Amino acid sequence: MQLRIDLHSTCFEPLEVLERWQTELKGLGIAESAAESLFVGRVRDTAADGTLLEALELEHYPGMTEQQLEQLAVNCCNRHGVSSCLVQHRIGRVIPGEAIVLVAIGANRRGPAQRCCQELLEALKHHAPFWKREWRTDGSSEWLSGNTPL
Amino acid sequence: MQLRIDLHSTCFEPLEVLERWQTELKGLGIAESAAESLFVGRVRDTAADGTLLEALELEHYPGMTEQQLEQLAVNCCNRHGVSSCLVQHRIGRVIPGEAIVLVAIGANRRGPAQRCCQELLEALKHHAPFWKREWRTDGSSEWLSGNTPL
Amino acid sequence: MAGLSAGKIRILLFAGLREQAGWAEQQWPAAPQPDSVLTPRQLWLKLHLPGALDQQVRVAINQQFADADTPLQPGDELAFLPPISGG
Amino acid sequence: MAGLSAGKIRILLFAGLREQAGWAEQQWPAAPQPDSVLTPRQLWLKLHLPGALDQQVRVAINQQFADADTPLQPGDELAFLPPISGG
Numbered sequence: 001m002q003l004r005i006d007l008h009s010t011c012f013e014p015l016e017v018l019e020r021w022q023t024e025l026k027g028l029g030i031a032e033s034a035a036e037s038l039f040v041g042r043v044r045d046t047a048a049d050g051t052l053l054e055a056l057e058l059e060h061y062p063g064m065t066e067q068q069l070e071q072l073a074v075n076c077c078n079r080h081g082v083s084s085c086l087v088q089h090r091i092g093r094v095i096p097g098e099a100i101v102l103v104a105i106g107a108n109r110r111g112p113a114q115r116c117c118q119e120l121l122e123a124l125k126h127h128a129p130f131w132k133r134e135w136r137t138d139g140s141s142e143w144l145s146g147n148t149p150l
Numbered sequence: 151m152q153l154r155i156d157l158h159s160t161c162f163e164p165l166e167v168l169e170r171w172q173t174e175l176k177g178l179g180i181a182e183s184a185a186e187s188l189f190v191g192r193v194r195d196t197a198a199d200g201t202l203l204e205a206l207e208l209e210h211y212p213g214m215t216e217q218q219l220e221q222l223a224v225n226c227c228n229r230h231g232v233s234s235c236l237v238q239h240r241i242g243r244v245i246p247g248e249a250i251v252l253v254a255i256g257a258n259r260r261g262p263a264q265r266c267c268q269e270l271l272e273a274l275k276h277h278a279p280f281w282k283r284e285w286r287t288d289g290s291s292e293w294l295s296g297n298t299p300l
Numbered sequence: 301m302a303g304l305s306a307g308k309i310r311i312l313l314f315a316g317l318r319e320q321a322g323w324a325e326q327q328w329p330a331a332p333q334p335d336s337v338l339t340p341r342q343l344w345l346k347l348h349l350p351g352a353l354d355q356q357v358r359v360a361i362n363q364q365f366a367d368a369d370t371p372l373q374p375g376d377e378l379a380f381l382p383p384i385s386g387g
Numbered sequence: 388m389a390g391l392s393a394g395k396i397r398i399l400l401f402a403g404l405r406e407q408a409g410w411a412e413q414q415w416p417a418a419p420q421p422d423s424v425l426t427p428r429q430l431w432l433k434l435h436l437p438g439a440l441d442q443q444v445r446v447a448i449n450q451q452f453a454d455a456d457t458p459l460q461p462g463d464e465l466a467f468l469p470p471i472s473g474g
Contacts, residue, residue: 015169022165031195032247038188041260041474045181058473059402061466064450089473097182101474110191111300114268121260121474129447129466130473131402143403144472145443150261191387208386209315211379214363239386251387271387279360279379280386281315293316294385295356 001077002030002084002106005069007060009092014040014102021086021104033083033106037117045096048144052137056094061129072123080116082107087124093135122150151227152180152234152256155219157210159242164190164252171236171254183233183256187267195246198294202287206244211279215239222273230266232257237274243285272300307374311343317357317382320350330374340378341368349380356383394461398430404444404469407437417461427465428455436467443470 002025006017018038025032047053069087077085084106094100103121107113124130125147132144152175156167168188175182197203219237227235234256244250253271257263274280275297282294308327318324331338340359351357359368360379372378395414405411415433418425427446438444446455447466459465 015165015172019165032192034192034194036188036190036192038186038190039260039264040186040188042182042184042186044184044258060473061399061401061447061450061468064447064466067450108194109298109300110189110271114189114264118264125474126471127452128473129401129468129471131469132472133402143406143469145403145470147472147474148259150259210386211312211314211360211363211381214360214379217363275387276384277365278386279314279381279384281382282385283315293319293382295316295383297385297387 001074001082002028003070003073003077004085005066005073005087005089007065007089007091009090011094011098012088012090012102014088014099017088017102018086018104025084025106030084033113034108035110035113036104036106037110037113038104039102039117039121040099041101041121042099043094043096047134047136047142048148049136053096054135054137055096056100057133057135057141058091058094058100059131059133060091064129068128069124072127073120076116076120076123077105080105080107080112080119082112082116085116085120087120089124089128089130091130151224151232152178153220153223153227154235155216155223155237156239157215158238158240161244161248162238162240162252164238164249167238167252168236168254175234175256180234183263184258185260185263186254186256187260187263188254189252189267189271190249191251191271192249193244193246197284197286197292199286203246204285204287205246206250207283207285207291208241208244208250209281209283210241214279218278219274222277223270226266226270226273227255230255230257230262230269232262232266235266235270237270239274239278239280241280309338309343309372309374310377311347312377312379313349314379315382317349317351317380321347330372330376337371339369339371340366340380343372343378344368344380351382353380357381358384396425396430396459396461397464398434399464399466400436401466402469404436404438404467408434417459417463424458426456426458427453427467430459430465431455431467438469440467444468445471 088102
């Protein structure tokens with residue numbers, strides 16, 4: 001199973017990252033998967049209270065974050081028997097429209113690819129030590145106490 | 151809702167198509183979606199009977215295919231309230247590793263994006279008039295009588 | 301596809317069904333009397349097509365899925381669709 | 388983060404919990420007697436930290452999620468994690 005996890009402290013472009021990942025797998029002689037399921041999450045332009053959002057601040061627990069992401073990914077990928085897994089996550093200050101998270105799963109069948117992509121996204125949302133603080137355009141800020149609903 | 155459906159009679163690169171789609175939406179002044187769920191299906195290198203596959207031939211019903219894809223996409227997107235939908239499908243001779251289908255759904259939340267992407271993929275697999283014929287490396291060929299299991 | 305003669309129904313076959321039947325398209329006269337009815341199911345039997353209608357083969361009239369017992373109108377495009385395998 | 392003195396436990400707070408408590412990190416002596424026990428739950432109370440342990444705040448020991456009643460060892464890194472919101 002091919003696994004790659006990166007934390008980005010500056011803006012990343014999902015399509016560029018995916019292209020590099022594709023090239024990397026090709027370089028390892030790994031054939032393209034029959035099924036690929038992907039998810040990209042971006043920052044909204046409104047805060048939870050409906051006011052305009054200036055930026056999202058993403059704090060994390062250095063060391064534990066990387067370990068947790070790897071454990072969650074390995075468990076999920078093994079459970080579904082998929083062949084490749086790319087996870088990219090932002091940290092630091094992220095502005096509306098920028099990508100926060102990218103999950104890309106390659107598998108031999110669409111079912112495992114889709115289920116793994118979905119489950120890993122939920123797992124990292126709830127079990128990787130990230131915290132979001134909303135910075136509103138009026139200068140006020142608030143830590144979020146959970147995730148947006150499914 | 152932004153909708154784009156294309157049939158490709160030659161190889162298409164999912165990441166290039168996605169980049170053009172992103173640029174097109176940006177050109178229309180449409181903000182990037184908070185959640186994007188994508189699926190890419192590619193031709194396997196083995197036939198259903200386990201022998202090596204030379205190519206897949208994709209026949210379709212011109213006219214009905216386009217209408218059906220549009221109906222399926224509009225219904226699915228409306229049901230889930232998503233904001234953008236890109237469907238790309240190959241026709242003709244497709245060789246192993248090449249993309250057959252790409253579905254990309256943009257929505258304000260991950261649940262609708264993921265469910266719509268999955269449901270639309272199943273819908274087009276079962277209700278758009280496409281037929282696959284496997285051409286094996288020994289020169290023999292066979293029409294498939296259904297889809298691979300989930 | 302060729303132009304359709306007046307009062308005819310165009311019948312299309314695809315993929316494996318086309319190859320088993322040995323033809324891709326033909327025309328058939330619509331119901332001759334004004335009060336008589338011609339359905340895809342009747343045509344399926346008259347044409348001795350292989351396989352099981354409903355179970356395996358679906359019907360499309362004017363490029364929309366339709367019931368096999370729908371009365372056909374002159375000028376209709378009727379297609380018999382073997383099991384679909386897209387995506 | 389600063390080096391850890393021998394026989395100590397390093398305690399870390401994050402995000403909203405760090406701001407409410409007013410500190411990010413401190414060290415605490417591990418259990419003094421060899422047969423006594425110190426747990427995250429005991430430290431949570433001793434430190435008068437805000438919020439509800441278990442319901443809202445999770446515990447990590449040496450960067451792995453752990454039960455709040457796990458006995459702590461000298462040199463352990465203990466973190467109290469407010470509700471996570473990643474992805």
